[in-house]
Amino acid sequence: MTKEQERARARRRHEEQQKSAKPPVGDSTRDKQVFGVILAVILIVAAVIVVPKIVGSSDSPAPAAGATTPASTATGTATSTPTSTGGLAAGQKLAAGCTAPPANQTTPKQQKEVPAKAAAAGKTFVATVKTTCGDLTFELDGAKAPQTVASFINLAKTGYWAPSPCHRVTTEGIYVLQCGDPTGTGQGGPGYTFGIENAPKDGKYATGVLAMARTSDPNSNGGQFFITYKETQLPTDGGGYTIFGKVTKGLDIVEKIAANKALPPSPADGTPVSPISILSVSVTEKKA
Known part of the structure; x- marks a missing residue:
């Protein structure tokens, strides 16, 4: 084979290799690939951060919550309540006249x-609620909210709330202290639920009102309730919130707890800086 034939054969091999080789990635293509990777990372991070918040908000009980609804909403869910061994959580401090809270219940x-x-x-009826900050007295209206009052009496007699923390305080937009969940998570209930009674059509809740907390489901009333320590306007969507009584003694205790606001990161709505727990509840019929 001559040198000329060898060079021709080499050229043919090179041409065949060039045909089967993948073309090089141009600058524009490379930029698109890098952008795609960055976008994918952003979407994954966003999903990790946002999805838990969305899921959490759908399950938490809520009477007048967030800036618009009362009771155990996602923001109301207690994440810094006293530990299962009792005492104060990080950042909490006792208000004057209060004692350290007992451990929350794990299986109410x-x-x-x-x-x-x-x-x-x-x-x-008259209910005497002994707390770690002093006694509260409620007057319960069985004429306007018979189902709710019957449930309250039942839970008091069975010791359901002994003990249980008031796990949520709101200090902006709405003004409530929410209690009644023995677990302190904002997710606990007595095992049964019932519907709304005696909810104001205008959504106005006077100072000292005693009302039921619930989720977005109108039939989700259970054991959680809230006290308005200042006149509060609540949404009427879904039927509002059952008013079943009023505070006749001890509202100053609630005001004292609210004055110290909630733990970070949301001082306007969350676990109270100054804890208060229910120790026992007794109920007697009020005679005419």
Whole structure:
């Protein structure tokens, strides 16, 4: 084979290799690939941050919450409540006249049947609520909210709330202290639920009102309730929130807790800086 033939053969091999080789990535293509990788990373990070918030907000009980609804919403969910061994959580401090809270319950008493409202219908009751900051006295209106009052009496007699923290305070937009979940998470309930009674059509809740906390489901009333320590306007969507009584003594205690606001990161809505826990509840019928 001559040198000329060898050079020709080499050229043919080179041409064949060039045909089968992948073309080089141009600058514009490379830029698109890099941008795609960055975008994918951003989407993954966003999903990790946002999705838990969305999921959490759908499950938390909420009467008048966030800036617009009361009771255990995602922002109301207690993430810094006292530990299972009792005492203060990080950042908490006792208000004057208060003692350290006991441990939250891990397995509250559960019931399947809704208490019969006939037990409270047409009657008025007085509830004495002993707390770590002093006694509160409620007047319960069985004429306007017989199902709710019957449930409250039942939970008091069975010791459901002994003990349980007031796990949420709101200090902007709405003014409530929310209590009644023995676990302190804002997710606890007695095992049964019932519907709305005696909710104001205009959404106005006077100072000292005692009302039920619930989720967006109108039939989700259970064991959580809230106290308005200042006149509050709440949304009427979904039927509003059941008013079943009023505070007749001890509202100053609630005001004291609210004055110290909530723990960071949201001082306007969350776990109280100054803890207060229910130790026992007793109820007697008020005679005419």
